[in-house]
Amino acid sequence: MPEDESSSLQEKKEKAKKKKPKLLNKFDKTIKAELDAAEKLRKKGKVEDALNAFELLVTKYPQSPRARYGKAQSEDDLAEKQRSNDILLRAIGSYEEVAGLPNVPTDLVKTALKRKANRQQFLGRMRGSILTLQKLVQLYPEDIPLRNELGVGYLLLGDNQKAKQVYEEVLSLDPNNGFAKVHYGFILKAENKIAESIPYLKEGLLSGESGTDDGRFYFHLGDALQRVGDKEAYTWYEVGHKRGHFASVWQRSLYNVDGLKAQAWWTAKETSYADLVRSLEANWKVIREEGLAVMDASKGLFLPEDENLREKGDWSQYTLWQQGRKNDKSCKAAPRTCALLERFPESTGCRRGQIKYSVMHPGTHVWPHTGPTNCRLRMHLGLVIPSEGCRIRCANDTRSWKEGKVLIFDDSFEHEVWQEADSYRLIFIVDVWHPELTQHQRRTLPAI
Structure with missing residues (x-):
């Protein structure tokens, strides 16, 4: 039963402890109390005060990557609060500045540039986002999750062929990567390679990896199985329903308003x-x-x-x-x-x-x-x-x-x-x- 196998694998994944990212270099550790005070304001939702505090720290310690990252986050928060694209563009610039400073911890470079790419996508600047993700992959070619994110970036841009190349590279480096498998299967399905898409979608979902439990993948796996005449389709639709992606086995739309009367x-x-x-x-x-x-x-x-x-x-x-x-x-x-x-x-x-x-x-x-x-x-x-x-x-x-x-x-x-x-x-x-x-x-x- 796919549900049981998937649940077991997902539990194993969840039990695997993730290392906390290291965002402070040697210098930032010496000013940690000041950084923490500014960050506390941000976490309390005092966005303007936090931005002022981080801007003062950047002026006082221009070589501090963590201070500049806090400034970028505060600008990001303020942009959301004021619904301002201009402020968000400032945040994007600040995220880029973080990565350009000397002695920046690897985890902070990745975190800052990933957020920059995300915000570029939010503004519809898809090509700029791709350039940011490409830069990350060039900096850290062994980081498989970064390659996976680049593939998603290409999909958002509508460039399925480039995305396909990325996931083929990932699977050559990591043949069991579930995230790459579901996305590669998704692309094959879009190319009408129905039978070929099935094992990738199925194995990717069974991996239980983060980013694979998505209604679209259950939807397309079930559809592919139906098209080859395999009744296992409804088993997967049932799993998708139990995971909360579909209203029922029969009703499988993905853009819904909850609570509406449902009858065929x-x-x-x-x-x-x-x-x-x-x-x-x-x-x-x-x-x-x-x-x-x-x-x-x-x-x-x-x-x-x-x-x-x-x-x-x-x-x-x-x-x-x-x-x-x-x-x-x-x-x-x-x-x-x-x-x-x-x-x-x-x-x-x-x-x-x-x-x-x-x-x-x-x-x-x-x-x-x-x-x-x-x-x-x-x-x-x-x-x-x-x-x-x-x-x-x-x-x-x-x-x-x-x-x-x-x-x-x-x-x-x-x-x-x-x-x-x-x-x-x-x-x-x-x-x-x-x-x-x-x-x-x-x-x-x-x-x-």
Whole structure:
């Protein structure tokens, strides 16, 4: 059982005592009382007083790396308190100054530059962060965790190939490194090397190492196992659920609001969006007419599904709203449909959803998958539905579409689609905010 093995290994890792980092050089030990007094102010949350104290120490002892590091930390704290990017940039500069002083303890160089890289990432300065991490790896080539952090930096930058090279180097130096394994498996999965990704993800999770117990890795391991037909997928989903990463084995979204009603299928009455459902069903022929016009081959307006969700087949979409933003160009081709939707901000304003036409041709199968968030519900309005062969499963309940009728489900639950008819299927997809979200949440939740 993966859970038992992983728990045992993680306990061993946790029992291994980490050495306390050495942040003081010989000189700083002679002024330890002054450093401690300033640090005490910082830990008590007296940010301005702490910064003043550390600035005085830097002026008094310019050769003190620990004083300068305390100044950087205090600037960092003040930037957070005042929500000031300018002060944070000062902190980043101070972290760099620490590493440039003479006789700086190795642990302090690593700590200061790692924090500098982290703050650069926070500001979106990803390339600057990479340069900082590269410098660390050059200074300490034997430090495997620093290489691992460089790999993460490349992933955040979107450079999977560079990240892959880093993790290959790590695994050549440390073949059992669990952190490198889960990230390497994650990259292989993104490259659609499904079977190859499985042992890396599995062994990395079983290692129990810090940084491996992440919902994304359980998510992708389970997905990879499902795609090769291995029922062990649900064992791993269960482990992910017990670790608190998934709401349930079925509901595996990763960007969630706690406490929202969770069920796979919904009725219009349960959603409180009955007016929207009635309007869609009353106007379904208008919506179909504009969708068929957009489907005209000479216009080429439908775009293939690009999230690697298809096992096989032909599935394309035409998007009118994305993340709460209207696509004016798309709406010019479907003006009556867009005018109809403008009356329903629960959908057009849903920054975690879409409004789109979806056409699926015969011979298409969509892998079991889950949406990214539990903050939305998904409506499917049937427009052109073959008499047989088209069905959708959400959790353990399978249903079919009907022309002019709306199906409503929570796509954060696992769902799967089959198109085995002899002609195309056209539906209209309308995402709406989960009805239990407050107005404040709807205004402030970040887009997905």
